[in-house]
Amino acid sequence: xxxxxxxxxxxxxxxxxxxxxxxxxxxxxxxxxxxxxxxxxxxxxxxxxxxxxxxxxxxxxxxxxxxxxxxxxxxxxxxxxxxxxxxxxxxxxxxxxxxxxxxxxxxxxxxxxxxxxxxxxxxxxxxxxxxxxxxxxxxxxxxxxxxxxxxxxxxxxxxxxxxxxxxxxxxxxxxxxxxxxxxxxxxxxxxxxxxxxxxxxxxxxxxxxxxxxxxxxxxxxxxxxxxxxxxxxxxxxxxxxxxxxxxxxxxxxxxxxxxxxxxxxxxxxxxxxxxxxxxxxxxxxxxxxxxxxxxxxxxxxxxxxxxxxxxxxxxxxxxxxxxxxxxxxxxxxxxxxxxxxxxxxxxxxxxxxxxxxxxxxxxxxxxxxxxxxxxxxxxxxxxxxxxxxxxxxxxxxxxxxxxxxxxxxxxxxxxxxxxxxxxxxxxxxxxxxxxxxxxxxxxxxxxxxxxxxxxxxxxxxxxxxxxxxxxxxxxxxxxxxxxxxxxxxxxxxxxxxxxxxxxxxxxxxxxxxxxxxxxxxxxxxxxx
Ligand SMILES: CC(=O)SCCNC(=O)CCNC(=O)[C@H](O)C(C)(C)COP(=O)(O)OP(=O)(O)OC[C@H]1O[C@@H](n2cnc3c(N)ncnc32)[C@H](O)[C@@H]1OP(=O)(O)O
Ligand SMILES: CC(=O)C(=O)O
Numbered sequence: 240x241x242x243x244x245x246x247x248x249x250x251x252x253x254x255x256x257x258x259x260x261x262x263x264x265x266x267x268x269x270x271x272x273x274x275x276x277x278x279x280x281x282x283x284x285x286x287x288x289x290x291x292x293x294x295x296x297x298x299x300x301x302x303x304x305x306x307x308x309x310x311x312x313x314x315x316x317x318x319x320x321x322x323x324x325x326x327x328x329x330x331x332x333x334x335x336x337x338x339x340x341x342x343x344x345x346x347x348x349x350x351x352x353x354x355x356x357x358x359x360x361x362x363x364x365x366x367x368x369x370x371x372x373x374x375x376x377x378x379x380x381x382x383x384x385x386x387x388x389x390x391x392x393x394x395x396x397x398x399x400x401x402x403x404x405x406x407x408x409x410x411x412x413x414x415x416x417x418x419x420x421x422x423x424x425x426x427x428x429x430x431x432x433x434x435x436x437x438x439x440x441x442x443x444x445x446x447x448x449x450x451x452x453x454x455x456x457x458x459x460x461x462x463x464x465x466x467x468x469x470x471x472x473x474x475x476x477x478x479x480x481x482x483x484x485x486x487x488x489x490x491x492x493x494x495x496x497x498x499x500x501x502x503x504x505x506x507x508x509x510x511x512x513x514x515x516x517x518x519x520x521x522x523x524x525x526x527x528x529x530x531x532x533x534x535x536x537x538x539x540x541x542x543x544x545x546x547x548x549x550x551x552x553x554x555x556x557x558x559x560x561x562x563x564x565x566x567x568x569x570x571x572x573x574x575x576x577x578x579x580x581x582x583x584x585x586x587x588x589x590x591x592x593x594x595x596x597x598x599x600x601x602x603x604x605x606x607x608x609x610x611x612x613x614x615x616x617x618x619x620x621x622x623x624x625x626x627x628x629x630x631x632x633x634x635x636x637x638x639x640x641x642x643x644x645x646x647x648x649x650x651x652x653x654x655x656x657x658x659x660x661x662x663x664x665x666x667x668x669x670x671x672x673x674x675x676x677x678x679x680x681x682x683x684x685x686x687x688x689x690x691x692x693x694x695x696x697x698x699x700x701x702x703x704x705x706x707x708x709x710x711x712x713x714x715x716x717x718x719x720x721x722x723x724x725x726x727x728x729x730x731x732x733x734x735x736x737x738x739x740x741x742x743x744x745x746x747x748x749x750x751x752x753x754x755x756x757x758x759x760x761x762x763x764x765x766x767x
Pocket of ligand 2: 385
């Protein structure tokens with residue numbers, strides 16, 4: 240197995256993405272997780288850019304990493320000054336990183352239009368910036384910005400800039416598809432040409448503007464490139480960078496390249512989610528390899544086949560990247576989906592049992608009315624329990640009322656709910672306020688029930704989604720409400736559908752409460 244070095248730039252190029260910003264503390268935590276995954280180089284930021292990045296390089300020195308090297312990023316020196324007078328180069332050295340990576344211009348158009356200097360001067364500043372760093376930092380990489388566009392416009396000049404980096408003894412020359420417009424077939428031909436002139440080890444840094452960043456990176460490896468730059472979840476400027484969450488498993492499992500160990504690869508999904516969490520962005524459920532849907536099977540034909548052999552509809556075993564197979568329930572389900580779900584919920588069910596068909600018919604009819612169980616597995620589990628007669632009724636609702644009132648144009652509306660519940664022989668009548676009718680109803684229901692079931696205090700409403708279903712007309716349309724709830728141990732989704740938004744919310748809230756009570760009872764029974 241040949242070795243490909245992984246260079247992560249989530250903490251630098253990743254933060255150039257719209258909506259993404261990390262605190263120094265976040266960056267340190269992410270650096271530790273990247274190190275645990277086996278990333279070889281972690282680009283921590285641009286110390287010449289802002290105080291936060293300066294602080295990162297100061298603080299990371301106090302941390303103990305097991306193997307990753309820390310890289311600081313910057314540009315070649317400004318024109319008309321010597322490297323030792325250049326603020327950016329000086330701050331790079333002062334950051335005392337293991338590696339410095341600087342970018343320079345390859346494309347004659349950029350030299351003329353962005354730097355506004357002569358082509359010759361650009362070659363000089365590439366050479367002497369790298370030469371300056373080489374004698375002061377253990378390792379120096381050169382990011383040849385816009386390399387592929389530059390090569391297409393003026394191949395001779397583009398190669399000349401790389402030769403300047405080679406002459407200055409850069410340890411790796413990284414070919415960048417900065418604007419992300421290069422096609423895989425162009426990239427392969429260009430790398431073959433570069434190899435005729437450059438003997439320094441090559442790296443690749445691609446952007447995803449044509450949706451080819453991962454493909455381009457993998458083709459580059461096929462052409463003998465030894466370093467891949469990318470980010471976790473593909474975060475990065477504009478459409479993002481090459482996604483390391485796709486590149487790493489492809490290198491390891493499909494191209495037999497040495498990069499991370501099998502054990503480290505199993506941490507991939509957890510790392511992807513950790514970075515989403517710190518970036519405060521909802522994970523992309525359809526993300527290859529690590530997304531919730533990456534190994535989620537919906538069509539009955541697929542579910543039936545994967546139960547016979549998972550490889551029928553899975554390109555690799557999800558456990559290898561820390562993910563898992565999921566079976567979804569919908570109107571595209573067959574008996575296999577229901578049986579797979581029953582097994583997941585540890586419910587005994589027989590494929591020949593008429594109740595299986597009854598549940599299937601019930602789901603299809605409910606989905607036709609607007610229910611959706613893919614994101615509401617707790618409601619589905621309760622539905623199965625009801626059909627099988629194992630559902631326990633912990634309480635009944637005698638009635639509820641919600642009042643929404645706005646007393647003056649300038650005042651916030653007031654919401655209040657009253658509920659009457661019956662638990663055992665006892666009737667409880669409570670009222671509560673909320674910042675809207677659903678919140679008031681949730682508060683009133685809990686207030687009434689927590690007295691009998693204190694475990695409900697642990698439940699938090701984590702997400703609330705409303706969808707107007709297309710079949711209706713205007714405000715008379717049906718509404719689907721999906722609620723995500725959670726406690727210390729888990730999260731669960733429930734659903735309600737009605738023409739009335741409060742009623743739809745009420746159904747989803749009741750399922751959420753019932754689900755929690757069932758789970759608590761099951762846990763208690765196991766302990767006994
Ligand atoms: C391809 C990439 O992703 S490169 C990384 C891009 N990332 C960032 O820009 C984020 C961090 N950047 C910053 O904090 C700021 O832009 C700084 C501190 C680097 C520079 O700020 P300022 O001095 O105010 O310059 P400003 O941002 O307006 O313009 C960029 C300057 O860099 C110069 N520059 C651009 N590329 C290079 C290069 N390879 N070598 C030398 N100078 C360069 C430009 O010519 C321009 O300088 P000028 O206005 O004197 O001609
Ligand atoms: C260096 C870099 O980030 C780029 O060329 O995209």
